[in-house]
Amino acid sequence: MKLVFATHNDHKLREVKQLLPDSIELLSLNDINCFDEIPETGSTLEENAKIKADFVTQTYGFNCFSDDTGLLIDALDGRPGVFSARYAGEGKNSQDNMAKVLNELKGQRNRRAQFKTVIHLNWNGLPHLFEGIVEGEITHGQHGEGGFGYDPIFMPFGYDQTFGELPPGTKNAISHRGRAVAKLVAFLKNSPS
Numbered sequence: 001m002k003l004v005f006a007t008h009n010d011h012k013l014r015e016v017k018q019l020l021p022d023s024i025e026l027l028s029l030n031d032i033n034c035f036d037e038i039p040e041t042g043s044t045l046e047e048n049a050k051i052k053a054d055f056v057t058q059t060y061g062f063n064c065f066s067d068d069t070g071l072l073i074d075a076l077d078g079r080p081g082v083f084s085a086r087y088a089g090e091g092k093n094s095q096d097n098m099a100k101v102l103n104e105l106k107g108q109r110n111r112r113a114q115f116k117t118v119i120h121l122n123w124n125g126l127p128h129l130f131e132g133i134v135e136g137e138i139t140h141g142q143h144g145e146g147g148f149g150y151d152p153i154f155m156p157f158g159y160d161q162t163f164g165e166l167p168p169g170t171k172n173a174i175s176h177r178g179r180a181v182a183k184l185v186a187f188l189k190n191s192p193s
Contacts, residue, residue, distance in 0.1 A: 040052070147168075
């Protein structure tokens with residue numbers, strides 16, 4: 001059974017591949033000769049994940065899943081949310097995004113936040129949704145060189161280190177993406193191919 005992960009990111013692909021049953025051959029967008037940047041025009045994480053998975057299924061005919069992730073900060077009314085990757089503007093990077101968040105939270109005592117990953121799976125003609133959430137708080141500065149995105153300023157509850165400081169194995173075991181992928185894998189292991 002072939003399954004496409006709607007990503008161009010080899011790191012993400014390898015990570016998920018290790019978790020899937022051997023009966024499933026996981027392919028990336030590059031593997032199916034899809035080099036398009038699929039526009040994420042949805043107003044929610046769920047919509048963006050669905051747009052990407054539907055594009056692949058409708059255009060190429062494969063079972064496919066896609067994910068979208070956002071950082072939702074209580075004091076910022078859920079921002080950056082669906083705009084997490086480009087919060088500081090087009091052409092900006094993770095450093096710019098973190099700087100904007102830290103600046104907006106200056107003097108703010110409530111620093112509660114959550115990372116949320118949504119996976120949309122098109123499997124044998126039916127849609128399925130899986131979600132992973134991790135609660136935590138935004139630190140007052142950057143800590144750690146690991147991970148990517150907002151990891152150096154997000155500290156999950158129950159830990160005294162940010163995602164940027166935690167060992168990758170620990171982070172993956174408790175992360176929003178790890179939790180969503182675990183639900184996807186459990187579904188695939190129990191589904192007839």
